[in-house]
Amino acid sequence: MTSRKRSNPRTSYIRNVLGWLIKLSLVGLVVLAGFAVYFDSIIQEKFSGRRWTIPAKVYARPLELFAGQKLTQRDFLAELDALGYRRQGKVSGPGEISVASNRVELNTRGFQFFDGAEPARRLQVRFSGDSVAGLSSAADSNLAVARLEPMMIGGIYPAHNEDRILIRLDQAPPHLVDTLVAVEDRDFFEHFGVSPKSILRALWVNASSGRLVQGGSTLTQQLVKNFYLTNERSLTRKATEAMMAVLLELHYDKQEILESYLNEVFLGQDGNRAIHGFGLASQYFFNVPLNELKLHQVALLVGMVKGPTYYNPRRYPERALQRRNLILDLLAELQVVSPEVAAKAKEQPLGVTQSGTLANTSFPAFTDLVKRQLREDYREEDLTEEGLRVFTSFDPILQLKAEKAMSETLKRFDGRAGSAQVEGSMVVTNPETGEVLAMLGGREPGYAGFNRALDAVRPIGSLIKPAIYLTALERPASYTLTSVLADEPFSVKGVDGKIWKPQNYDHKIHGSVYLYQALAHSYNLSTARLGLEIGVPAVLKTLQRLGIERDWPAYPSILLGAGALTPVEVAGMYQTLANGGFNTPLRGIRSVLTADGEPLKRYPFQIQQRFDAGAIYLTQYAMQRVMYEGTGRSAYNKLPKSLGLAGKTGTTNDSRDSWFAGFTQDLLAVVWLGRDDNGKTSLTGATGALQVWSDFMYRASPLPLDMPEPGNIGHTWIDANSGLGTEANCPGAVQMPYIRGSEPTPGPGCGPQAPPGQVMDWVRGWLQ
Secondary structure, three states: OOOOOOOOHHHHHHHHHHHHHHHHHHHHHHHHHHHHHHHHHHHHHHHHOOOOOEOEEEEOOOOEEOOOOEOOHHHHHHHHHHOOOEEOOOOOOOOEEEEEOOEEEEEOOOEEEOOEEEOOOEEEEEEEOOEEEEEEEOOOOOOOOEEOOOOEEEEEOOOOOEEOOOOOHHHOOOOHHHHHHHHHOOOOOOOOOOOHHHHHHHHHHHHHHOOOOOOOOOHHHHHHHHHHOOOOOOHHHHHHHHHHHHHHHHHOOHHHHHHHHHHHOEEEEEOOEEEEHHHHHHHHHHOOOHHHOOHHHHHHHHHHOOOOOOOOOOOOHHHHHHHHHHHHHHHHHOOOOOHHHHHHHHOOOOOOOOOOOOOOOOOHHHHHHHHHHHOOOOOHHHHHHEOOEEEEOOOHHHHHHHHHHHHHHHHHOOOOOOHHHEEEEEEEEOOOOOEEEEEEOOOOOOOOOOOHHHHOOEEOHHHHHHHHHHHHHOOOOOOOOOOEEEEOOOOEEOOOOOEEOOOOOOOOOOEEEEHHHHHHOOOHHHHHHHHHHHOHHHHHHHHHHHOOOOOOOOOHHHHHOOOEEOHHHHHHHHHHHHOOOEEOOOEOEEEEEOOOOOEEEEOOOOOEEOOOHHHHHHHHHHHHHHHHHOOOHHHHHOOOHHHOOEEEEEEOHHHOEEEEEEEOOOOEEEEEEEEOOOOOOOOOHHHHHHHHHHHHHHHHOOOOOOOOOOOOEEEEEEEOOOOOEOOOOOOOEEEEEEEOOOOOOEOOOOOOOOOOOOHHHHHHHHHO
8 A cells, every 4th residue: 555645734825925925926027018119119110200390490580790881889789788698898708799889799799590500609799879880800800791599589390399409418408417416316327217315215204204205216217208108106116116216227228318307407487388398498597608607596497496496587586596515515615616616606796687488479469470471381280390490581670679668658648538448559661672671560579469550450441541642643644643633522432322422530621632632631521522533443453463362342431541441451551652652562581490400491572563563652642641731740859850751640539549650761650559359449540550660660760761853753843832843943932753754834934823613722732
């Protein structure tokens, strides 16, 4: 008989448990390996591809410097201040300037433009009066031209509203990496993504305090959390974070991880826009490029990583200063810098700008124009994700002058009935190129709300009148500047059976007047009669040729401005008048580059001649008379008559809309004032919009209007009383322009002539 040894139940139980544990461990390892493979694919997919969606950046025009340029030293320094240049006793590095008498010395930063790179260099700019007298560099004592880097004025952001300026690790200023590692992860260069030492230290501190005081996350873990995970606080999320951090470090070196961290870390909130990365934070808080940051500025930004909202230096300056100084003490303790250097840095003020200079609401009206023009050529995802660089015609100096003119003028209106509800907008262009230089969408220019410059469709009143007179002057056999019009009452029955009975703004009748006087004084009766004589359809066709694309009905009321336009449409119409009859579509964009600086598209200058040069010349002459003797004459209370201004006022019923459009040689500006609810104001075109326009032109110091005489124009001496031709030496003789062949017939010598009705009174005023 064979006997068998009986097994021990306890031993069997242990074997079973161990077996199950081994099986569970194997299953766990398989699951863990599966998670690792899954997380590894996620990490590599994002980290090896495009890591960020970069919004399009919009830049102002670059300031070009050359001898003879119209630019005051004061305006030049204002632009340098806006670009974040720092005034020093002696220039030693990029972004620094020194000012002495009429000279400015500066170290430019350089920039990659559409047509090539502008090098960083040291310049000396000399001024004389209101212009640049000379320009020199270290390599050229008589430099022809130099460009400053353009100001960034906004961006086109994706739905999540993240914004950043990508930087390379070699662009980081001294001490940034050392400070970041010292404060956030001292073992960064030794650990493999997770730091057991840091975890144990955090556990001890938290256990000792009885609450969560310190985290044990490495820089790599923080990057993983920002890139891939949520802010959920759980053991599962922390375990996932740790695993992904280890996987990240298996594939990528420390330098690449550091560079990604510098571009990803969240450092503040600008309205609905999230400020990510040290590159953008440097511009946003200090208005300087990252590589120009000083030690005390580096310490502040690194200190904010712990809590960008809690340590916001604009909202909590004392708290931010304490945190910054704590960082500087730590750097001295760890011997990153000497105690003397740290102490000197602690003496510096926070030095943050008053507001984010790169805020997407800095110049919202103009940025809105750029967005609309871009969307005609690019998809939304191209604009919000590809990092396009958009170069525009925007002039920050003129923009600030427009803003001041609007705010200061409206402030002077305080106390008038309804003045608190008065809104305003302005469009400023270059009349020769059609480029938009400045734009105000409201009386609060930094507010990104309703853009009245582009979207406020309002009746234009008398701004339509130059189109009527241009239509007439294109018929020189029938109309000249001295044709006599009847400014007398009349009525017309419309197609709807209603009677249209216009009247003058002053409710007076002026009898017989010269054609140019009817425009200069904005007489409704004579203008409406003229419009009906030449035909409303003919006037509407002229408006189309001037650039107006709206389909207005051919009603008589159109002749007195019942049709409604936006300020930018008015600017387009007057652009053609100002540019000698050449239509130049308004544009705000000059060129578009990829994030790598490759050209995508240019927006070339377009021009088309639509009117006879002689007829335009006569219309401009009549618009100059508006300013010398008519409804625009108050502009010369502020501006010199040598400017030869040309323009037109506009007022609608019950003064609901106050308009002015006018131009010089290099500037055209359209101003609208009114109420959003279409309520009454106390402002006419002359007492409202013209005052804003005049204040702007006074600040802008434009060039005098130069009107080259076309070949088909001749000047003839006429008798001011009769309008008939006379000799130059006759009493009361004046010289007037005419299209050749339309000159008045000669009169009977220098004897007294019979004036046509009320013309004599106006001629006397004109001669005075």
